[in-house]
Amino acid sequence: MKARKKHYWGITVATWLVLLVVWQLVTSLKITPEILLPSPEKVISTFINLSKYGYNGIPLWYHFMITMVRLLSAVVLAIITAVPLGLISGRIRIIYSMFDSIIQFIRPIPPLAYYTLLILWVGIGETSKVVLLYLAAFAPIYLACISGVQKVNDDYIKSAESLGATPRQVFFHVIFPSALPDIFTGIRTAVGMAYTTVVAAEMVAATYGIGWMIINASKYLKSDVMFVGIIILGITGVALDQFLKVIERKIVFWSGKS
Amino acid sequence: MRKTIKVLAVVFSLLLIMTGCSNRKNDPKKVSEVRIGILQVPNDVAAARQLNYLKAYFDKKHIQTKYIIFDSGVDANKALVSGDIDFATMGDTNGVVAMSSKIDAKLIWVNDVLGNNEGLVVRNGSGIKDFQDLAGQKIATPFASTSHYSLMMTLKKYNLLDKVSLLDMDTQDIVAAWNRGDISAAYTWQPTLTPMLKNGHFLITSENLRNQNRVTANITLVRGGFERSHPELVKGLLQQLNRTHQEMQTDSKKIITAASKQNDLGYNEAKSQIGTSEWLTAKQMVDQKFLTETFQEQLYITGRFMAQQQTIDHAPTKKEISNFVASNYVEELGDK
Numbered sequence: 183m184k185a186r187k188k189h190y191w192g193i194t195v196a197t198w199l200v201l202l203v204v205w206q207l208v209t210s211l212k213i214t215p216e217i218l219l220p221s222p223e224k225v226i227s228t229f230i231n232l233s234k235y236g237y238n239g240i241p242l243w244y245h246f247m248i249t250m251v252r253l254l255s256a257v258v259l260a261i262i263t264a265v266p267l268g269l270i271s272g273r274i275r276i277i278y279s280m281f282d283s284i285i286q287f288i289r290p291i292p293p294l295a296y297y298t299l300l301i302l303w304v305g306i307g308e309t310s311k312v313v314l315l316y317l318a319a320f321a322p323i324y325l326a327c328i329s330g331v332q333k334v335n336d337d338y339i340k341s342a343e344s345l346g347a348t349p350r351q352v353f354f355h356v357i358f359p360s361a362l363p364d365i366f367t368g369i370r371t372a373v374g375m376a377y378t379t380v381v382a383a384e385m386v387a388a389t390y391g392i393g394w395m396i397i398n399a400s401k402y403l404k405s406d407v408m409f410v411g412i413i414i415l416g417i418t419g420v421a422l423d424q425f426l427k428v429i430e431r432k433i434v435f436w437s438g439k440s
Numbered sequence: 441m442r443k444t445i446k447v448l449a450v451v452f453s454l455l456l457i458m459t460g461c462s463n464r465k466n467d468p469k470k471v472s473e474v475r476i477g478i479l480q481v482p483n484d485v486a487a488a489r490q491l492n493y494l495k496a497y498f499d500k501k502h503i504q505t506k507y508i509i510f511d512s513g514v515d516a517n518k519a520l521v522s523g524d525i526d527f528a529t530m531g532d533t534n535g536v537v538a539m540s541s542k543i544d545a546k547l548i549w550v551n552d553v554l555g556n557n558e559g560l561v562v563r564n565g566s567g568i569k570d571f572q573d574l575a576g577q578k579i580a581t582p583f584a585s586t587s588h589y590s591l592m593m594t595l596k597k598y599n600l601l602d603k604v605s606l607l608d609m610d611t612q613d614i615v616a617a618w619n620r621g622d623i624s625a626a627y628t629w630q631p632t633l634t635p636m637l638k639n640g641h642f643l644i645t646s647e648n649l650r651n652q653n654r655v656t657a658n659i660t661l662v663r664g665g666f667e668r669s670h671p672e673l674v675k676g677l678l679q680q681l682n683r684t685h686q687e688m689q690t691d692s693k694k695i696i697t698a699a700s701k702q703n704d705l706g707y708n709e710a711k712s713q714i715g716t717s718e719w720l721t722a723k724q725m726v727d728q729k730f731l732t733e734t735f736q737e738q739l740y741i742t743g744r745f746m747a748q749q750q751t752i753d754h755a756p757t758k759k760e761i762s763n764f765v766a767s768n769y770v771e772e773l774g775d776k
Contacts, residue, residue: 217521217541238750298616306607306622386613389605398608401514401584402751403521403541 220406225413228406237395237407246414249380249391252308256315256376257369264320264372265365268327269358278328289321293379301386311383318379319372326368330361366430370423377419471670473504474677477516477528480509481630482699482710483658484551484684484719485529490698493680501673511610512585513537516661520545526666527677531586532657532735536743539764540752544664546766549678550725550735551658555716558587558629558656559645560594561636566624571643575603580617580626583608584751586656589742590646591627592749593654630713631705647716655738667766678722678769685721726774731767739765 202222208214209221216224232242271278293314300310334357342356384393392411399407476494478485488494489507498505510516513530517538520528529551538545560579562568568577571594581588583606595601609617611632617623618636625643626636646656660681662674688695700710725731739761747755756764 215521215542215544217543298613301613302616302620305620306609306613306617386609389607394608398583400518401608402537403517403543404753 217403217405220409224406225409229410229413232407232410238389238398240390245390245392245395246418249384249393250418252311252383252391253315253373253376253380256312257319257373259312259316260319260323260372260376261369264323264368265327268324268365268368269331269353269361271324272328272331272361273353273357281324282328285321285324288317289325293318294382297382297386306386310386311388314383315376315379319376322371322375323365323368326364326371327361330364330368331357333364334360363430363434366426366434370426370430373422373426374419377415377422381415471503471666471673473506474498474527474666474673475506475508475525477508477510477519477525477530479512479529479658480703481557482696482703482705482713483529484681484688484695484699485660486702487684487688487695487698488680490702491684491694493683494677497676497680498673501676503673511612512582514582514584517543520661520663523663523665526663527660529658529660531589532659532739533584533586533589533742533746535659535661535764536739536746536756537584537752538661539739539756539760540743540747540754545661545764546664546667547659547764548662548667548674548766548769549660549681550720550731551660551681552714552717552719553650553655553657554586554629555647555650555718556642556645557633557713557715557717558590558627559633559647560591560625560627560643561633561640562643563618563624563640568625568643571598571600574598574600574625574643577625578605578607578623580607580609580614580623581628582610582614585629586646586658587627587629589746590649590654590656593649593745594627594644630715631703631709634709634713654741655735656742657735657738662766671769675769675772678773682722682773685719688719689721722770722773724774725770731765731770736761736765 205219206222209216209219209224220228236242237245267277267281271281296317297310297314300313304310304313338356338360339352342352347355380391381393381396384391385397388394392414396408396411396415399405399411476485478489485494495505508519508525510519510528510530513528513534516525516528516530517534519525520538521543535547562574568574574595579591581591591606592601595604607617607623609626611628614623614626614628615632615635618626618640628636649656667674684695696711696714697707699705699714700707703710705713720728720730728734736758739756740758743752743755743761746752
């Protein structure tokens with residue numbers, strides 16, 4: 183079993199190596215113009231330059247931090263609001279009827295479709311960016327909470343109640359822990375959703391952020407900078423998801439074992 | 441091992457697709473359609489389009505004419521790279537970007553030398569009376585545009601570069617932000633200037649800069665592959681544009697009316713949007729050595745400034761500029 187796993191890892195690594203070699207070949211043979219596909223060396227040297235001198239007078243780490251701050255504050259806001267609302271909606275029919283249809287309505291709309299409206303409402307500052315990401319992150323958490331609550335085994339609730347637990351105790355000691363694995367899945371999906379929206383959020387009236395850097399570089403046709411930005415976003419995305427997985431394993435260690 | 445072969449096969453086919461993409465649109469021997477990227481402004485292309493000059497010319501050659509609207513030269517440049525358009529009108533700063541990133545394209549025409557159709561507007565009652573009052577303000581402008589360049593030049597002149605925060609916005613977003621009161625200053629162009637001037641006024645216009653020998657202009661680029669295989673069509677198109685420039689000087693009413701109709705504007709609106717921009721005829725360009733000397737010098741200054749601001753990687757050399765400017769078409773037209 184373990185050997186097989188190793189084998190598959192090898193294939194993943196090999197795929198990446200092949201991709202790199204092909205990239206290197208295509209660019210060194212000048213099959214495509216540099217503006218469409220800059221060479222790996224160029225991308226690396228651009229990355230080093232950006233780390234040293236920054237982009238547009240702002241250090242690269244600052245661009246990165248501001249993007250992360252926007253993303254994380256939106257996700258935290260979404261967790262604070264969507265988890266309670268989702269849990270209550272899953273438990274109380276009236277609340278569910280009130281909110282569910284609204285969220286189902288907003289959920290499938292691509293965030294860019296209402297972004298211009300958001301800018302008119304709350305302006306061009308940080309608020310509109312965070313709100314956009316927040317809206318993208320809200321629905322996955324909310325829906326996961328509902329399904330988490332509805333999945334709770336009725337026997338558990340009944341046993342707790344027959345032992346004299348108050349509704350409050352049932353909620354915090356039975357329902358909430360049982361829903362936790364689903365909540366975590368929701369949060370991971372939410373981070374992914376917000377993350378895919380981050381470039382869009384930084385498209386209008388931003389002056390920093392990795393997403394903004396990619397867009398600004400595209401205006402000056404600097405494909406090397408665009409590559410650096412996209413690679414940074416890709417690596418960060420994977421790292422974020424792995425990080426959440428680790429936390430999930432720590433907090434809901436019982437998940438999948440019952 | 442078989443899997444590795446499969447992976448290799450997939451990668452190789454991807455590679456083929458990619459090279460296919462870059463070669464697909466090059467040099468079709470027979471042209472069935474020319475695609476012209478336009479700005480939504482009352483300019484010579486708008487007039488020539490409305491008066492059917494372009495369509496009549498290309499129809500005779502059994503070629504369809506297709507127009508594609510761009511908000512600024514930024515996206516027009518991308519379309520030139522991907523080979524989706526053959527001609528594109530843009531600000532000269534986008535031309536410098538194209539040159540510096542070695543896009544296969546040539547400058548063939550100067551549509552208009554900018555005047556008061558571009559400028560820095562400040563809100564009435566915002567307390568901004570002089571350039572120094574701009575310190576600490578948010579100023580919006582579409583990045584990489586001629587407006588951006590003119591704004592940067594102005595800010596540098598008054599030592600304000602580090603003292604203001606610049607916001608990169610499309611022209612429509614600038615109007616929205618202006619109406620909301622998010623910004624009280626913006627360097628932009630018509631038609632967005634008109635609504636802003638209702639409760640704002642100019643601090644400086646590109647006409648002032650032109651008088652200080654900082655010329656900005658709208659230019660037309662042609663895709664390199666198209667120019668090499670069909671020089672006669674390039675010349676034909678410029679002939680039609682030159683006709684509007686000549687008529688602008690003899691019968692301006694006809695041209696402005698046409699340009700206004702094309703953009704759904706009233707005559708007076710179009711007239712004020714054209715403002716003091718100059719439409720040089722091919723003959724005037726030749727007589728003033730505009731394309732061969734004056735304008736190349738301006739492109740050089742622009743390139744150096746943009747490289748200093750690190751917006752482009754390297755400033756185009758004088759040689760690169762003279763290769764980029766294909767002045768032969770204008771010269772042929774101007775000699776007649």
